[in-house]
Amino acid sequence: MSMIFAIFKVLRKLLRTFIKRRLILVFVLFAISALINGTLFYIFEVVHGPQKQFSYLHCIYWAIVTMATVGYGDIVPETFAGYVIAGETIIIGIAVFTLLISTIAEAFLQQSLKRYMGLARLKNVDVVVIGSSEICKEAIDELRMNRKDLKISWVLEEQPKTPPEDIDFVVGNPIEEETLIRAGIKSAKHLIVCILDDSMAIHIVLTAKRLNKNIRIAALAKSSKTKELLEEAGVSIVVPLRVIGRELASAVFEPSVT
Template sequence: MSAVLGFPIYRLLKRLLRLFARYKTLLALSLLAPMVVVNALLFYYVEVVVGGRSDLDLWAAFYWAIVTMATVGYGDIVPKTFWGRVVATEAIVAGIAVFTLMVTTLAEFFMHQTLKRIMGWGRLRRVDVVVVGSTEICRESIEELKLNMPGARIGWVLEKRPREIPEDVDFVVGSPTDENTLSRAGIKGAKYLIVCVPSDSKAIHIVLTARRLNRNLRIVAIANSSRAQELLREAGASTV
């Protein structure tokens, strides 16, 4: 019986932990506002209503709560009663917990975004030209694009992370024949696509997928045979 009851509880706890991990920033913000209000009202009550202070109003209590919970502690407003110091202690501990959660969550978010960009796992936006392939022709094409199209944003699609990345070029890592990889590279909003992969069959597959994702895309592809040239044009390549 205990095992039967324990399984739903375990699943509930697991789901709650997942929600907590996903919405940590929202949780911290939703906790912060009520805690500021509660601590401000408590401080005002114990210091003014109970303690009889005349130099403190409600707005000053809110200011004190924010400053204390942020652990700044200017010292311009300090508790003068025993219960005021109790509230101050609670506010400091609660503030440290909430602000630490917020800071670590934001740091984690920015680190995750940076890691995605460095490893090529992210999604590119407002890309003008997408280059697919890791051959020397691709690198030469990128350098030519940078020279002849200054200011254009270039997205590079690779199957694995390159050792050296040209300046001002963003990249994504993944299968170039995969629709999701091309979408992450910004193919839907791009104006040009350059396909310079060594395999003709893979190039045809890439052109077909890219044309399906963006009907207005101008596609330049490299072929290794006359038959591949015909197939690439039929697939949707503008220039072969």
């Protein structure tokens, strides 16, 4: 699975570079075509033609609206050369616009695919949640239930079999800066770390603090030593796993306490 993601990331970078360059190429081609056809129209219809009332800017405007296949009809050719230029301008305009639309469609498709695969770069994130345990899922459900306005980013180490609904997720190694950046850690106000591996949790906290010094972090700790280390690393709230054990025991000995 990791090999598939690595290949996809390389292809994604190549495709993104190609699309950017093709968009630039399309706009440059459009601008050059508009200038050439507008100039030809000006020469044959204004300078050597009957339409002396139009300026060079009018002719550039005519070329743009003709290439865009809008054709308002306020400026029309009156000479044979003008009709030839108009026909050529329409053909080039259709070709350029078809290329432009296909390029934009590819860009949207690429973005949709990246989101589906968990490889998109998320923006304006409020809370980043890291981990795939049931504790993590419960935390997300609680956040969504009480604060529907929050934008949550969920970091998963592996591609889920069924992508979570109505929530943005990122697939990657949570100890890597690139994964946290894609998850929106730089703009997030809160981070919840539900990783049960203490060393990984500490690594994630240190990396998150380096990327966003003001972020407020809540994390799980398996031991009292880990709790101390997490607090020293800058975690605001540390929840030891033994607290969960106490809650389970309370459910047996004090059933009225929930």
